[in-house]
Amino acid sequence: MxxxxxxxxxxxxxxxxxxxxxxxxxxxxxxxxxxxxxxxxxxxxxxxxxxxxxxxxxxxxxxxxxxxxxxxxxxxxxxxxxxxxxxxxxxxxxxxxxxxxxxxxxxxxxxxxxxxxxxxxxxxxxxxxxxxxxxxxxxxxxxxxxxxxxVRGAQRTLPPVAMPYQLAGWAHSADMRRLPDGLALAARQFLGRANTLHPASRERLGRELASQAELAVAPPPPPGTHPEMFLAAVLAERRDREFAAAHAADRTATAEAELVRRLPHQIPDPVD
Known part of the structure; x- marks a missing residue:
């Protein structure tokens, strides 16, 4: 890098x-x-x-x-x-x-x-x-x-990040709201091309990114968790939470739009 x-x-x-x-x-x-x-x-x-x-x-x-x-x-x-x-x-x-x-x-x-x-x-x-x-x-x-x-030929589609099953329970309850977007992107790029890196560079970069991510995630992962598995769990959970939040916001906006279109003065029509 x-x-x-x-x-x-x-x-x-x-x-x-x-x-x-x-x-x-x-x-x-x-x-x-x-x-x-x-x-x-x-x-x-x-x-x-x-x-x-x-x-x-x-x-x-x-x-x-x-x-x-x-x-x-x-x-x-x-x-x-x-x-x-x-x-x-x-x-x-x-x-x-x-x-x-x-x-x-x-x-x-x-x-x-x-x-x-x-x-x-x-x-x-x-x-x-x-x-x-x-x-x-x-x-x-x-x-x-x-x-x-x-900007052409330099980017490739990265494989999807899968949630490690042994870390699913911990990830669902962890607080990772303080994880910076830049760090998440760097971790995503690292996991996407980890297999192409030299083993020593792969281990070093994985540990560096995991140590930075641990500062923004609480509680920390279970002792002995591999850095790449920790990063994968954080990214997968973060993705799922963002998708759920976006889906909920879309449903709320749709419901509010329906109420606004109803008359008079945004008050729902009375039920007969």
Missing amino acids: SEGILTGEGVLLDARPASFASRMLAALLDLTVIVGIAILISIVLGGLGTQISDSAGRAIGVLVIVTVMVLIPVTVETLTRGRSLGKLAAGIRIVRDDGGPVRFRHALIRALTGTGELWMTAGSVALITSLLNDKGKRVGDIVAGTYAVR
């Missing part, structure tokens, strides 16, 4: 940085689209011919440059939360260092920095910086606090 996102609870979650090839493919596709838009605008302006004065032409030229270099990238990244056409095709996304979606501020910083490291230097600065950075960040990513992650 050397790569990932650090949550507020200090738990490292899986998030593989995009490969150099994926980033280059996305950049080339985006460049092709932007150049195509620039050519289209030039053709339109050329059709106007001499109808535009020299000063107006220079102003329009500056506006076109700003639109191509800044406005279009910022708008696309903001509206798509970090997925341009090229990134969508390459299966990557730009996210913040904490794993959250990028906002207007991040997209603006990336675009403004890109005018120097991408356009004015033909991408050489961005290429060198990306090769030297362990997450493939260019200068704009370093300044904005973002990086590219894989």
